[in-house]
Amino acid sequence: MKLAFLGLGVMGYPMAGHLAKAGHQVTVYNRTLAKAEAWVKDHGGSHRPSPMEAAKGAEIVFSCVGNDDDIRAVALGPEGAFKGMEPGAIFADHTTASADVARELAARAVETGLGFLDAPVSGGQAGAVNGKLTIMVGGEPQAFERAAPVMAHYGRAVTLMGPAGSGQLTKMVNQICIAGLVEALAEGLNFAQRAGLDTRQVVEVIAKGAAQSWQMENRAHTMVEGKFDFGFAVDWMRKDLAICLAEARRNKAALPVTALVDQFYARLQERGGRRWDTSSLIDLLANP
Numbered sequence: 001m002k003l004a005f006l007g008l009g010v011m012g013y014p015m016a017g018h019l020a021k022a023g024h025q026v027t028v029y030n031r032t033l034a035k036a037e038a039w040v041k042d043h044g045g046s047h048r049p050s051p052m053e054a055a056k057g058a059e060i061v062f063s064c065v066g067n068d069d070d071i072r073a074v075a076l077g078p079e080g081a082f083k084g085m086e087p088g089a090i091f092a093d094h095t096t097a098s099a100d101v102a103r104e105l106a107a108r109a110v111e112t113g114l115g116f117l118d119a120p121v122s123g124g125q126a127g128a129v130n131g132k133l134t135i136m137v138g139g140e141p142q143a144f145e146r147a148a149p150v151m152a153h154y155g156r157a158v159t160l161m162g163p164a165g166s167g168q169l170t171k172m173v174n175q176i177c178i179a180g181l182v183e184a185l186a187e188g189l190n191f192a193q194r195a196g197l198d199t200r201q202v203v204e205v206i207a208k209g210a211a212q213s214w215q216m217e218n219r220a221h222t223m224v225e226g227k228f229d230f231g232f233a234v235d236w237m238r239k240d241l242a243i244c245l246a247e248a249r250r251n252k253a254a255l256p257v258t259a260l261v262d263q264f265y266a267r268l269q270e271r272g273g274r275r276w277d278t279s280s281l282i283d284l285l286a287n288p
Helices: 012-021 033-043 051-055 068-076 099-111 124-130 141-151 166-194 199-206 214-225 234-251 256-270 278-286
Strands: 002-006 025-029 060-063 090-093 115-118 133-139 155-162
Touching: 002 012, 002 051, 012 025, 012 033, 012 060, 012 124, 025 033, 025 051, 051 060, 060 068, 060 141, 068 090, 068 099, 090 099, 090 141, 099 115, 099 133, 099 166, 115 141, 115 166, 124 133, 133 141, 133 166, 141 155, 155 166, 166 199, 166 214, 166 234, 166 256, 166 278, 199 214, 214 278, 234 256, 234 278, 256 278
Parallel strands: 002 025, 002 060, 060 090, 090 115, 133 155
Antiparallel strands: 115 133
16 A cells, blocks of 8 residues: 655654565655655655655555644644645544644544544553554544455554543543552552562562563563653653543542652653653652
């Protein structure tokens, strides 16, 4: 298929690469030209100077950018992708953003004869590199059925959750759960250390029981070692939690633990840990 991919950050770069490796004709756009040039050197395909130019002739246009404003810019801006797309083409957005912007873009897509999917991902940079992301999708079934086999090149699970905005709402649930899990793991590991236990042995034992989690298996030992130079950054998590808390104010959901963990991440930012991995919550306990 002829595809476009907008946004070549730590997630988008390998995701677009999987599409090229699968044999699709991929045109990319990135705000920083050097990154687009590097991608073409690594994967072939081509790059264009604007989302509009990259989207011309593409059957599906994928995007993975920073926030609501970024996705509006690449989709609806003066040189946005919607201006270059042909009727019947699909815009699939992998950005973690608000449900409101997803619904806004879906409505604009209908007006111009396009399909739209909000399709945030979970699995982090490693999931993107290894092609094992979980993709939660909102949108119309017809658009999903066309796009899902393509997204499967980098997603091990691609699931339609409901109408536009449902993918973003599901991603909010994902981040709410992760926030609580990471804080609980940080507290447990800090407790184990202060109690004089062998944390490796503790993790080996409790990981076989009900306390087991992805965070425990993948982050416990690096948390104890104070290594936070990989994975999902504190800045990104705060952005995501702000979206969750805003939606909760709207739908009246109580998020007391999420709000507290968000404050802890704010303290990490003050310590200079803006780019640390989210597992760095343990630093607040180890070094109060």
